Amino acid sequence: MLLEFITTLTEGIRTPHPEDFILNGSAAATDAIDGMLSAISNPNLVSIKWDGSPAIIFGRRPADGLFTMNYKEYIGMPGGQVTSSQELLDFFVKNQKNVDVGQKLAAMFDAVASIVPASFTGFVQGDVMWTEPVSEQQSYFVFQANPYCVTYKVKAGSAVGKEIKGRPFGLAVHTYGTDVEKTSKGTEIQNKTSLQGLGGLGGTNQNITILTGNMGTKFRLREPVQQTRAARAAVQNFNSLNGDAFLGSLTQSTVAKLQTYYNRKYTGQAVDATWLQNNLTAPQFKLVAAEENRPIMEAMDSAYVAIYNLKLAILQQLEPQVGGVEQYVGDVPKGEGFVINTPSGFIKLVNRCV
Secondary structure (H helix, E strand, O other): OOOEOEOOOOOOOOOOOHHHHHHHOHHHHHHHHHHHHHHHHOHHHEEEOOOOOOEEEEEEOOOOOOEEEEEOOOOOOOOOOOOOHHHHHHHHHHOOOOHHHHHHHHHHHHHHHOOOOOOOOEEEEEEEEEOOOOOEEOOEEEEOOOOOOOEEEEEOOOHHHHHHOOOOEEEEEEEEEOEEEEEOOEEEEEOOEEOOOOOOOOOOOOOEEEEEOEOOOOOOOOOOHHHHHHHHHHHHHHHHOOHHHHHHOOOHHHHHHHHHHHHHHOOOOOOOOOHHHHHOOHHHHHHHHOHHHHHHHHHHHHHHHHHHHHHHHHHHHHHHHOOOEEEEEOOEEOOOOEEEEEOOEEEEEOOOOO
16 A cells, blocks of 8 residues: 655755745745745645654665665765665764664665665655554554654554554655765755655555655645735835845854844743843844844844744644644644745744744
8 A cells, every 4th residue: 555644854954944034135035935825826845744863865876776775964974875784784883873873774774675666766865753663552553753753643543553553664755866965064865856755666565664745635725815915015124124235234143143033032932132132242233233223123023923924824724634643742732844845945834832
């Protein structure tokens, strides 16, 4: 049975939140708005973000067609494209990496290889969901990739549950590319795009559950007209006040601190009026706090909130459409949200205030 499940788009270079784009200027913020709205006309761009760990990359080496798999950040290292479970474990030992992780990946090496046909080309990124059979608890399969991840519950008698039962390994696949490269920001898949279905991979077999797709749901979305207008107007106001030029006068470090400030402010974390003063250099704080720049700072704040509200309006439509899997952080019903594969790149939709 082909298990059309959940496509995830985890990332090495972190997938950005749309509201943060205002800190890159009005054009970037407009791209974020347009990116979210692109899902209205093409809901296939939307994927549920599955919370797994560790992230792996696997596929067939271009030079000889041999299967290779490794931890995401290691496959781009010299000798990282190993071709057997023993080579993988030896790589971890030789490079003084976490051997516990190496042993788990080595154990599932052959199972992952079993879903990659000899004719397959390119590389796939995925997330490990479990590395031993999932136990049944009160008629549910309950699993969590690590103590810091979302906990998932699946009814044992459901179609998804039947695909989980007895399988020693679980893997969510989500991103495809032609090759891998090591960059200054980490190992990345070249020419990456979201994986459509299995993308040429084999499906679940007796050794491994492959999670992909969108829970069998074709998402349906309507444009939140009021929130869209508010977001566009807020960005236009920021631009009209020469907000882009103001951002250009700030250092990259200051912009990063502003992002942290907004993230804390709108996710209920501790931040007060002195936070920026305590975390910026004196000259940069003088710019941010200058009376003549107050309208720009207020406009940037308004744009951040308006884009966030547009995101929530889309999330409120998506979340009720997902069924079959219950998601929790602690005792709070909460998942990792969604990712949209926009024309400008991946963006993440998650309610950060929950």
